[in-house]
Amino acid sequence: MKKIFLLLVFALTAAFAEPEGVFVDVELMSGTHQRAKFLGIENDTVSLGGYIQNKFTVVKIAKKQFKKIVDEKGNDLLNETSKPQATDTVASSSSTKVDTKQAAISSSSSEAQAPIESQAQDSLEAAPKTEEIEKPTPQPIKTILVAYTAKGIEPSIADQFTGLTARLLMEAGEKPQVIRKSDISNCDDNICIQNELAAHGFRSIYFGEIVQNIKTDSLTLNLTHAFYEDSLPILHRSSVNVSRASAFGDAITNNKLKNQLLDAQGKETIKTKKNRTYIHIETDPDGATISRSEKDAICKSPCTFVTSDTTKFTVHAYWNVDRHLWGASTNITPLPGDTVHVSLKLKRVTPEIRILTFPEGASVYKAGAPITKRSKAIAKTPEKIPVYNMGTDSLLIRKAGYRDTLINFYVAPVSQIDLSVDLEKLTDFDEIEKQNKWLHDKKMQTIGEAFIGGAAGTILIGSLLMYFAHLDYSDAEDIKSDLKIPGSAKGKNYQDKVKKNKKLVDQGDNKAIAGSILLGTGAALLGVGLYFYF
Helix, strand or coil: CHHHHHHHHHHHHCCCCCCCCEEEEEEECCCCEEEEEEEEEECCEEEEEEEECCEEEEEEEEHHHEEEEEECCCCECCCCCCCHHHHHHHHHHHHHHHHHHHHHHHHHCCCCCHHHHHHHHHHHHHHHHCCCCCCCCCCCCCEEEEEEEECCCCHHHHHHHHHHHHHHHHHCCCCCEEECHHHCCCCCCHHHHHHHHHHCCCCEEEEEEEEEECCCCEEEEEEEEEEECCCCEEEEEEEEEEECCCHHHHHHHHHHHHHHHHHHCCCCCCCCCCCCEEEEEEEECCCCEEEECCCCEEEECCEEEEECCCCCEEEEEEEEECCEEEEEEEEECCCCCCEEEEEEECEEECCEEEEEEECCCCEEEECCCCCCCCCCCCEECCEEEECCCCEEEEEEEECCCECCEEEEEEECCCCEEEEEEECCECCCHHHHHHHHHHHHHHHHHHHHHHHHHHHHHHHHHHHHHHHHHHHHHHHHHHHHHHHCCCCCCCCHHHHHHHHHHHHHHHHHHHHHHHHHHHHHHHHHHHHHHHHHHC
């Protein structure tokens, strides 16, 4: 426990160092290593400086507790004896200067920090002077905040967000200790730091990160929280975007920063009350459907609806009667807490969807049902498709050798809606095989439809020929009946009827033969067509 306690002390004192003294690497007799500020040695007591809870503090520990104190140049300040007077003088001067600053800061510190500071200082001063107590039992510190890191951003911004987050943690009942990543010298990433801190008893560990978004001129604050209930941590990560120009004002607006902390802790966030805007719309004629691009129908004019949006958006009004469409659109800028009045006059419109694909020649299908070999394409790109129903819709684009593409879009009451699609080439073998099978089945069905169509025409012609043959046979039968009437068998009229009868019979035979052939051919074509079709 003593080793862990001392490690925490040094981590806290080295987190945000003051200019006084020099950085040193400290090694205790217990084997603990830490980096701190060396302020001097006086009366066999070593003075180290740093911050505890954002308050500069001097920690005094008996000299015999240290194994070595080495500065950045490699000098062992603990065992240096060449200039004892100068060292003692510097130590005394530094101690006096730091103690003076400590007194000044202590007088201005907050009441919330005082109990924590007092408890930590009393424990630290008591530890080296009481040799009889081998293992002190201070109150363990369970929460630690690893200061925000930021690339391409002023360090002061990261430090201020670190301070804000630490303060929110204190107000939430935690007692966070703040360190920098560089204080854990043997770690290069968050996982290593997290494991190192967890090994020393920390159960609640926070990591802060600030990322700049150049395109949107904003900052993203990332807060990761690792909480150890057992041996494995529960991880939560929360992000919030703030304006780069007014980062701090934006962060505290509507409890953004506090909600980020609650989200990182896995708690329910504070619901902020937004200023609502009322939109009142009237149309000429009345009864038009009002909608927004991202939504279907909202209401029928005249009507009023509520929105919490703060940016400009588009509202559409349309009226459908027997596939005739009247419509109008306008842009609305919300007035928080007020009502925006809009009046629209509807005009006749004939919306069309212009579909372009790269490459061209793709088939366009209505979405909503799987495409089979019997599915009929409604267009071939590039093409214009008339539409009669407003609102959200979707189409499926298919082309041999390319991946199917689903397009979701909103049909507004405007003359033309442009849809442009870059098709993605197929590379997966299974998908290519599946598409090739569909193309083969589609081709067979097309051939089957052609055979069935040909069979229908052939059967129809054959049936007509059979019908005409029947008419010829009927006329020949009538003439034959006339020839049975008694009369001159050698007369000219009689002979003409005989010839006509024979001609009708021959014509009927020829038509009957041709009709039979066509009927047989049609039946064969129908059978082949049905085979290919199914």
